[in-house]
Amino acid sequence: MPKAPPSSLPISALFGVAKPSGPTSMSILDTFKPLIASSRLFVEEKHLNKEKGKTRKAKHTKYAVKIGQGGTLDPLADGVLVVGVGKATKKLSEFLDCVKEYRTTCILGCETDTYDSEGAQVRVAPWRHVTREKVEEALNSFRGELMQAPPIFSALKMDGKPLYEYARKGIPLPRPIEKRKVTVHELELVEWKGSEHSYRYPEKKFTEEERKAVEFALRGVEQVAEVNNDPEPEMPDSVAPTAFVLRMKVSGGTYVRSIVHDLGHALGSAAHVVALTRTRQGRFTLETTEETDRGCVPWEVIEEAAKDVGEKDGEGWTKWEKAVLDKLEIVE
Structure with a gap:
């Protein structure tokens, strides 16, 4: 009423x-x-x-x-x-x-500059080896207190300049992106979509010039500053890469996109967010x-x-x- x-x-x-x-x-x-x-x-x-x-x-x-x-x-x-x-x-x-709660859908095999489907493809990687069991096992490393680095393509500023400006213009970062302490109170795999979905990778791809700009921005502050593809053999367009849905309860300041991005690396693949819902805020x-x-x-x-x-x-x-x-x- x-x-x-x-x-x-x-x-x-x-x-x-x-x-x-x-x-x-x-x-x-x-x-x-x-x-x-x-x-x-x-x-x-x-x-x-x-x-x-x-x-x-x-x-x-x-x-x-x-x-x-x-x-x-x-x-x-x-x-x-x-x-x-x-x-x-x-x-x-x-x-x-x-404390905030989210439900996010992730797709494997592709990394984007923004860590979500709004961005451009930066890197593709193998994904067929990833099983539901491997994802659930990998999630154990993402619960509790974490030191999380925000995406380089974010509006956070370093010396008065947005991080994305360094990346796009190939300006070397003056220092590593400062990690934040965040807390992941709850994190679980709630749905395994497999290839039964309509999500696809972004059509836009990084040019060689854009790729080198990001590498140059990261050079000097990261041991590995190369952005290389590691593609699997070509598959029919009718076969979609694996997707799954996560539910999480996190502290303020937590980047859901970063969790998904880092999870892709932990699985020996790549990943980005294709759907994100904030189900609770306080x-x-x-x-x-x-x-x-x-x-x-x-x-x-x-x-x-x-x-x-x-x-x-x-x-x-x-x-x-x-x-x-x-x-x-x-x-x-």
């Missing part, structure tokens, strides 16, 4: 949104901003954007209330994105370090299982409201506002 509306308006609040795969986290917020600006739930009457029907675009527009998110999801990823409005934006940092979750859990607002409701906010009910609330009311956590 929907929760009763707050007795005092406007409010500041946290709530989870079920982000779809495709859009960036920032574009999700941009879709929300004009809706928030038009809602008495979050904005004082005198500051309301009184534009009716279709909401105006958020770009280059100032709004009377702050909005932010508590941990970016890659465009490829879907699942829980925690949103804060008003004073609740000050609470968002709590969700950067909280107390916000796609499926509520505990009394303190809070579900997420369906993205379809927000997407529909962005086109047309629709009619208000007898209490003066639109469909999207009622959906948020049902999931939000008020911050005083």
